Amino acid sequence: MSRPLPASFADAQREIARALDAVLTDGVPVGTSDPVLAAMRYTLLAPSKRVRAVLVHLAADVCGDATRAMPAAVAVECIHASSLILDDLPSMDNAPLRRGRPSAHIAHGEAVAILAAFGLLNLGYAHLSRAYAAPLAARVTSLYSDAVGLDGLIAGQAEDVLATDAIIDFDTLERIHRRKTGVLFSAAAQAGALSAGATDAAIASLTSYAKNLGLAFQIVDDVLDVTGTEAETGKAVRADARKTTFVSFSGIDGARELANELCATAEHALAPFGKRADALRELAHFVTGRRS
Numbered sequence: 001m002s003r004p005l006p007a008s009f010a011d012a013q014r015e016i017a018r019a020l021d022a023v024l025t026d027g028v029p030v031g032t033s034d035p036v037l038a039a040m041r042y043t044l045l046a047p048s049k050r051v052r053a054v055l056v057h058l059a060a061d062v063c064g065d066a067t068r069a070m071p072a073a074v075a076v077e078c079i080h081a082s083s084l085i086l087d088d089l090p091s092m093d094n095a096p097l098r099r100g101r102p103s104a105h106i107a108h109g110e111a112v113a114i115l116a117a118f119g120l121l122n123l124g125y126a127h128l129s130r131a132y133a134a135p136l137a138a139r140v141t142s143l144y145s146d147a148v149g150l151d152g153l154i155a156g157q158a159e160d161v162l163a164t165d166a167i168i169d170f171d172t173l174e175r176i177h178r179r180k181t182g183v184l185f186s187a188a189a190q191a192g193a194l195s196a197g198a199t200d201a202a203i204a205s206l207t208s209y210a211k212n213l214g215l216a217f218q219i220v221d222d223v224l225d226v227t228g229t230e231a232e233t234g235k236a237v238r239a240d241a242r243k244t245t246f247v248s249f250s251g252i253d254g255a256r257e258l259a260n261e262l263c264a265t266a267e268h269a270l271a272p273f274g275k276r277a278d279a280l281r282e283l284a285h286f287v288t289g290r291r292s
């Protein structure tokens with residue numbers, strides 16, 4: 001099962017899938033049956049849209065050179081997969097299903113799943129340090145570690161978990177989702193642009209695009225939790241019942257409208273690139289219309 005992005009992204013998705021497979025195979029002796037490696041493979045190679053990696057690739061491409069984008073695309077998917085394993089744990093969202101399969105802790109046990117999450121995070125950074133020369137390696141590593149850190153995924157997740165069963169205001173909700181989802185989208189776009197040697201102006205435009213796209217992506221996630229099915233999303237639905245979401249504030253139509261507005265703002269940021277940014281525009285349209 002492959003999760004649908006527009007057909008025009010299929011080539012990039014295939015190349016990314018190959019590179020992800022290679023990063024977990026190269027240098028590993030044939031026949032190795034390490035349980036942590038098996039759990040890393042289980043999550044990283046499971047069917048996924050690979051939207052963050054595609055974003056790295058498209059950001060590099062619109063800046064004129066996608067030839068050095070792949071290590072940053074691989075690393076962002078390693079980090080994202082690590083976050084999914086942790087997010088699903090019993091002490092966090094206690095989610096039984098991910099990417100259409102039992103969550104990592106159910107399939108591999110909690111201890112191995114936690115180690116696999118650390119393994120994937122470590123692998124992401126290690127891959128950057130090996131694949132890029134020093135200045136680019138340092139810049140992308142720093143970008144990604146900021147995105148994971150105390151103004152990023154970790155902070156967003158902590159606030160989200162602690163807000164379960166609590167009433168939060170709209171600004172708090174927006175901050176949680178900016179950190180949980182938006183910052184990694186921004187880092188992905190910036191990493192792609194940096195790999196292409198982009199100008200500061202191009203990086204700023206892509207950051208604005210990705211920030212808005214990431215928040216729209218999360219709002220659509222909230223909508224799909226209410227309107228989607230397990231078969232479409234690959235995860236348990238109606239799972240946010242104990243949380244404040246964009247749907248609790250604005251209803252389904254209001255949340256969709258907000259996602260559309262954010263995508264329009266994202267597209268607006270692409271103006272300096274003209275027609276060259278059409279694939280990024282297509283990605284924004286995918287986000288607002290997605291069912292998975």
Ligand code: GRG
Pocket residue numbers: 003047048049050051052079080082083084086087099121148153154157180181217218221292
């Ligand atoms: C140390 C890496 C690390 C993280 C610790 C657990 C945690 C902090 C953060 C959780 C962040 C998280 C899982 C946010 C949800 C983002 C989201 C919308 C996930 C679904 O992404 P898709 O739809 O999934 O792109 P696929 O399966 O297609 O890749």
